[in-house]
Structures are given as C-alpha cells and as structure tokens.
Amino acid sequence: MCIMNILVKTFLFSTFLIYSSSEPLGYMVMADSGNGLENMPKVEQIDIDKELQKELNTLESRLQFIETTLIHFKKDYDVLNESYNNMKTQFDQATARINQLENSTQKTRMEVVEQNLKYSDLQSVxxxxxxxxxxxxxxxxxxxxxxxxxxxxxxxxxxxxxxxxxxxxxxxxxxxxxxxxxxxxxxxxxxxxxxxxxxxxxxKRKPVVFVAKLSRDVILSDREIITFDDVKLNEGLGFDPIRGVFTSTTNGIYTFSVLVESTNRAVRAAIYRNNEPFAQISGQLLNRGGALASSTTYVHLDEGDRVWIQWTGDNAMIGHLQSQFTGHLLNI
Missing domain, CATH: 1.10.287 (Helix Hairpins)
Structure with missing residues (x-):
C-alpha cells in the first residue's frame, strides 16, 4: 500500500507539471498592435474547450491505465507477500527441525561416549x-x-x-x-x-557382552520381535542382529537392559527367554505424541538359552534414536 501511495503521488505531481507548463489556448493571440499582430484571427472559445476536453480525456485514459497497473501491481505484491510468508514459515520449521536434529545428535554422542567408557571399564577388568x-x-x-x-x-x-x-x-x-x-x-x-x-x-571365561540399537525407525505389529540391527559391541558373538535374538554361550547369571522409544503409541513390550516373558517394559503416551520406557533385569541362563525383546501392543512406530538392547554375563 505504501508503494501505491507513492505512485499515485508521482502521477498527480506529473499532471500538475503538465498543466503548469501548458498555456491556455485562448491567450495565444498577441495584443500588441504595434507589432502588426492585431489583425491575426482569434481562436474561438469552443475550440479551446475541445482541446481541453481532449487533454482531459487523455489524462483520464492515462489515469485509468495507471489505476489498472496499480491494481495488477497490488495483486502481484500480495502474491509475493504470501509467498514470502510461506517461505518464512517453512524456514522457521526447517530451523526447528535442525535444532531438534542437533539435540538428537548431541544425545547420541553422549551415549557413544558412555558406551566407550563402559567398554574401557570392561577392558580394565x-x-x-x-x-x-x-x-x-x-x-x-x-x-x-x-x-x-x-x-x-x-x-x-x-x-x-x-x-x-x-x-x-x-x-x-x-x-x-x-x-x-x-x-x-x-x-x-x-x-x-x-x-x-x-x-x-x-x-579365564571369555567376557560376553553386547550393545545393539536400531539403524532406522521401524513399524511393529503385535507379537513381533524388535530387531536391533545396528550392533555396537558383540563380545562372545552371542547376539544375532538379523533376528534380534541373543543366544547364551556360557552358563551363568546375565543382566539385560532395554530402552524402547515409540513415536505414536504407549510402549508395551517384554523381555522373553525361550518363548516365556520374564520382564515387562511399559511407558505411557505423552502429550507430544510419543512414549519412552526402559527395563533392567537379571536372569540365569543355560548354554543355548535365547533372549529377545517382543512388542506386545498395537501397531506402532519405534524410534531408532534412543531405542537399544544391551546385555552381559556377570562374573560372580
């Protein structure tokens, strides 16, 4: 609207200059009789009115053209303004997403540092x-x-x-x-x-320890095994990332820890040993549309016993950023 006001003011100023520089046709006849001009024919008033009417029509035509141009310009300006607002909204959303990803990356780095410290402790032991x-x-x-x-x-x-x-x-x-x-x-x-x-x-018994995560978000249905396919540590080679199942290679007491992140459902899962659940994992759905739950337990395993994490709720999307499955043999 500010640009339109400037254009209108420019047009009015130009019109004023045109009228100021133009002399009325009725005064073009010289009145000096000493120069021999008293005998020149005078322009009739009706001719002056016609000329003025022509100029007025021309100015009105120009004014109408300028108004039409201003209308088109306003429409283009509104479209550009709307496009700018949309792009600004998308930019704000992208910035928020980048901040979220940076936070998730920081958390992942902290988890990696923590796992490295645990691995260093195991090496020291x-x-x-x-x-x-x-x-x-x-x-x-x-x-x-x-x-x-x-x-x-x-x-x-x-x-x-x-x-x-x-x-x-x-x-x-x-x-x-x-x-x-x-x-x-x-x-x-x-x-x-x-x-x-x-x-x-x-x-002298070799250490048995594994750490596995999800490489991507996965969609699970009821009674489906959560396949932690991104193996970070697998001493003793007891964990199978293809099936998501740990198989005991040594008799003893084991400890298992699980962290499950659901992006759209409450967490409902369990730790299974040989088709029998022995520890539950549950977490309520939060207002932001997701849930997070963990569980840590101890169990005696014989050689050949199998342990896995099985989803027991409705169809859900499992997030990969925080979900992980760990376990190791306790040398007591």
Whole structure:
C-alpha cells in the first residue's frame, strides 16, 4: 500500500507539471498592435474547450491505465507477500527441525561416549583378571615344586624305614604317623590346588557382552520381535542382529537392559527367554505424541538359552534414536 501511495503521488505531481507548463489556448493571440499582430484571427472559445476536453480525456485514459497497473501491481505484491510468508514459515520449521536434529545428535554422542567408557571399564577388568591368572599360575608352579620335593623326601624316608629292624619298630610307627600327617597335608594341598584351578578356569571365561540399537525407525505389529540391527559391541558373538535374538554361550547369571522409544503409541513390550516373558517394559503416551520406557533385569541362563525383546501392543512406530538392547554375563 505504501508503494501505491507513492505512485499515485508521482502521477498527480506529473499532471500538475503538465498543466503548469501548458498555456491556455485562448491567450495565444498577441495584443500588441504595434507589432502588426492585431489583425491575426482569434481562436474561438469552443475550440479551446475541445482541446481541453481532449487533454482531459487523455489524462483520464492515462489515469485509468495507471489505476489498472496499480491494481495488477497490488495483486502481484500480495502474491509475493504470501509467498514470502510461506517461505518464512517453512524456514522457521526447517530451523526447528535442525535444532531438534542437533539435540538428537548431541544425545547420541553422549551415549557413544558412555558406551566407550563402559567398554574401557570392561577392558580394565579383563586386564586385571589376566594378571590374577598369571599370578595364580606362578604360585601353582611354586607350590607344585615344593610338593614334589616334599614327596621325594617322604619317599626317601619310607625307603629308609623299610630297612629298619624290629628294634626300630616303635620309631618306624612314629614315622608312619608323621608320614600319614604329611599325606593328609598333601591331600589338603591337592584340594586347594583343585579349587584354585577351578577359580582360574572361571576367571579365564571369555567376557560376553553386547550393545545393539536400531539403524532406522521401524513399524511393529503385535507379537513381533524388535530387531536391533545396528550392533555396537558383540563380545562372545552371542547376539544375532538379523533376528534380534541373543543366544547364551556360557552358563551363568546375565543382566539385560532395554530402552524402547515409540513415536505414536504407549510402549508395551517384554523381555522373553525361550518363548516365556520374564520382564515387562511399559511407558505411557505423552502429550507430544510419543512414549519412552526402559527395563533392567537379571536372569540365569543355560548354554543355548535365547533372549529377545517382543512388542506386545498395537501397531506402532519405534524410534531408532534412543531405542537399544544391551546385555552381559556377570562374573560372580
């Protein structure tokens, strides 16, 4: 509207200049009789009116053209203004989406850092276990050498005792008691060695740990297994990303943690072991249109037992940014 006002003012100013620079036709006749012009014919008033009418019609035609042009210009301006508003709205939406993606990326980076710290802790524990095993092996070698020497000495004493006469029977009996005590000590040492070997065998057990996420959003129906296909860690190779199922390779106590994000439904899921649910996962639908729920549990597994996460609610869209499935064997 400001541009239209400027154009109208420009037109009126131009019209004023035209009228100001034009002299009325009725005054074109010179009145100086001394110059010999008194005999020139005068223009009739009707001719002046006709000329003025022509100029007036021309100006009205121009004014009408300018008004038409201004109308078209206003329409074009309104279209451009509407397009600008639409583009501004799209730009604001894109900016909000970029901010959301940046926040999600920051959360993912924090999760990666946290997982790296956990992995470093596991490596430290494994290093300490290996050091303990090495120290135990050294102690076993030392004890075995000492036992061998002691058995050799006892054997020599038995041989010497067999050469004794009946006069030395009492002394032989005493030595037999001593020998029996030593054999009892050897038996105890053997039991201690066996127990130590069992502990070493338990400590040498390879770590079993996995971390899996979703590579993309997935649509699930009731009783469908959530396939966590983006494997971040899989020590022991027990987790199958194609089926989303973990298979136990070692008897023991395991811990499992699950985080499920639904973008359009309340979270309804469960942790299954061999077709039997043993832990529920549930979360209410929030006002923003999504839900988030987690669960952590412990369970004893035999070799070959299978564990997975199964959706138990209505059809839903599962988000991949926060959903993940982790588990590891506890070395107790």
């Amino acid at each position: 494994n290093s300490n276990l290996q050091k303990t095993v090495n120290d135990t092996n050294i102690r076993l070698k030392t004890n075995t050498a000492a036992l061998s020497t002691e058995i050799s000495n006892i054997t020599d004493e038995v041989i010497n005792m067999s050469d004794m006469t009946s006069r030395d029977f009492a002394s032989l009996r005493n030595k037999d008691l001593i020998l029996e005590n030593k054999f009892q000590e050897i038996s105890k040492n053997q039991l201690s060695i066996a127990s130590t070997l069992n502990q070493i065998k338990f400590q």
